[in-house]
Amino acid sequence: MIERTAPSLNLRKTLLCGQCFRWREIAPDVFSGTVGNRHLTLTQQDLPRLRQDPFWCIYFDLNTDYETLRKQLSALHPNLNKAAQHGCGIHILRQEPWETLCSFIISQNNNIPRIQGIIDRLCGETEACSPAAFQNGPAVHPFPQPETLAALSETDLAPLRCGFRARYILDAARKVADGNVNLEALRTAPLAEARAVLMQITGVGPKVADCTLLYGLHRMDAFPVDVWMKRAMGQWFPGVDPVSFGSAAGLAQQYIFDWVRSGASEEEIPG
DNA sequence: GGCCAGGAAGATC
DNA sequence: GATCTTCATGGC
Numbered sequence: 001m002i003e004r005t006a007p008s009l010n011l012r013k014t015l016l017c018g019q020c021f022r023w024r025e026i027a028p029d030v031f032s033g034t035v036g037n038r039h040l041t042l043t044q045q046d047l048p049r050l051r052q053d054p055f056w057c058i059y060f061d062l063n064t065d066y067e068t069l070r071k072q073l074s075a076l077h078p079n080l081n082k083a084a085q086h087g088c089g090i091h092i093l094r095q096e097p098w099e100t101l102c103s104f105i106i107s108q109n110n111n112i113p114r115i116q117g118i119i120d121r122l123c124g125e126t127e128a129c130s131p132a133a134f135q136n137g138p139a140v141h142p143f144p145q146p147e148t149l150a151a152l153s154e155t156d157l158a159p160l161r162c163g164f165r166a167r168y169i170l171d172a173a174r175k176v177a178d179g180n181v182n183l184e185a186l187r188t189a190p191l192a193e194a195r196a197v198l199m200q201i202t203g204v205g206p207k208v209a210d211c212t213l214l215y216g217l218h219r220m221d222a223f224p225v226d227v228w229m230k231r232a233m234g235q236w237f238p239g240v241d242p243v244s245f246g247s248a249a250g251l252a253q254q255y256i257f258d259w260v261r262s263g264a265s266e267e268e269i270p271g
Numbered sequence: 272g273g274c275c276a277g278g279a280a281g282a283t284c
Numbered sequence: 285g286a287t288c289t290t291c292a293t294g295g296c
Contacts, residue, residue, distance in 0.1 A: 018292075108293035114279050163277030168294085205294050257292065 008066045010089025011044050017258050018112060019215050020093055021103050021119050022143075034123070035059055036096065037142045061091045061218075069248045073255065076244060079236045080252060086262060087255035092218060097183035098176060099143040100216025101198070104208045105168045118162045119143075149173035168203025175201055187217050194219070214250040223249040 015023040015031050023033035032041040038055065050056045057063065070088060074081040102122075107115050123141040150173040157166040175181040181201065186194040191213070198209040213222035223242050233242065236256075245252040 104292090107291095109276085109291055110293085111279065111291050114277085114291090117279085118277095161277065164275085164294090165277085203294065207292060208294085211292075253292095261292090 008089065009047060009060055009062065009091045011042070011047070013087065013089045013258070014060070014091045014093065017087075017090055017254065018261075019254065020095060021107075021112070021116050022123075024116075034140060034142070037140055039140045059094055061094055064091070066091060066251075069251055070255075073245065073248055073252050076252075077237050077240050080240070080255070083252075083255040083259035086259045090251075090254055090258065092214065092220065092251060092254065094218050095216050096143065097186070097212065097216040098146055101172055101176070101183065101201075101204075101208075101212045102143070102149075102169060104211040104215070105172055105201075105203050106162055106165055107211075108165065108203070108208060118160050121160045122162075146173040146176040150177035165203065168201070171202040172204065183217070186213065187219070191219065191221055195222075210250075214253075220250040221247050223253050 011031055012025070012029070015033065016025065020033075022035070023031055026032045026041070029043050030041065031043070033039070040056065042050070047060075047062075050060065051062055070084045074084045103115070103119060106118050106122075110118075123143055125141050149169060152170065152173075154166045154170065157169065160166065162169065172181075176183060181197055186197060189197070194213055194217075195206065195209045198204050198212055199206070204212075210222045213219035223245065233240070233256075242249055242252075
């Protein structure tokens, strides 16, 4: 029996690929982040041990066979094969739906450093911590609950410096808090229905909806088909219908995005 | 379809 | 240094 020494998850690729915004590389190969009311600092070497922890095992999706999914996607098209090779090691994290929805509302027309800054301020990371908070180590700053945000006003959110997105955050918080949008129910709802429910929220369009479904509800069938991605699909995957990606469509799009963002060269575009 | 809504980062001058 | 340009957008 050969001991499995190389887990399918690559921490850097997974945590810094733009699917989440509360992880930082605080030193070379050392990653630190907050999930729920837990704070974790780890390196790639800590992953095998993490398998024993039910919470982190679920969060990092360690029980999904990404190697098989990656092989299935690779077989669909030569360019998807390249993208999948580049994205090898990316897991789709199982993030909290509300935090994910709110984060991707903030992400629209925005860049990652600024998104991280806004979310840090939203979570109170930049507030001065009381001395008592440090008695048992650094204070953990959970993502604010929708009920908390629902009671606030745009003026209250001004210190976040999130611009026009403030009213979108408040509308989302209120619709989730009062039950108009039941995020948990979207785990099993038909994809089209789940999208429609999310798009009732002001400031949530097709892309934010699909990102919420993929990253927040682990709907691997969700595929953000915006104009940009459609163009990339048409140019780089001629004749391939995203439907053929099936239940791994979300993973495929993450591979493609990561590949494109890395500068997957124009010369690789066929024809 | 065009434009506008923060602000930060990177490119360019 | 100053000045563009861009940003996984959505709404009017």
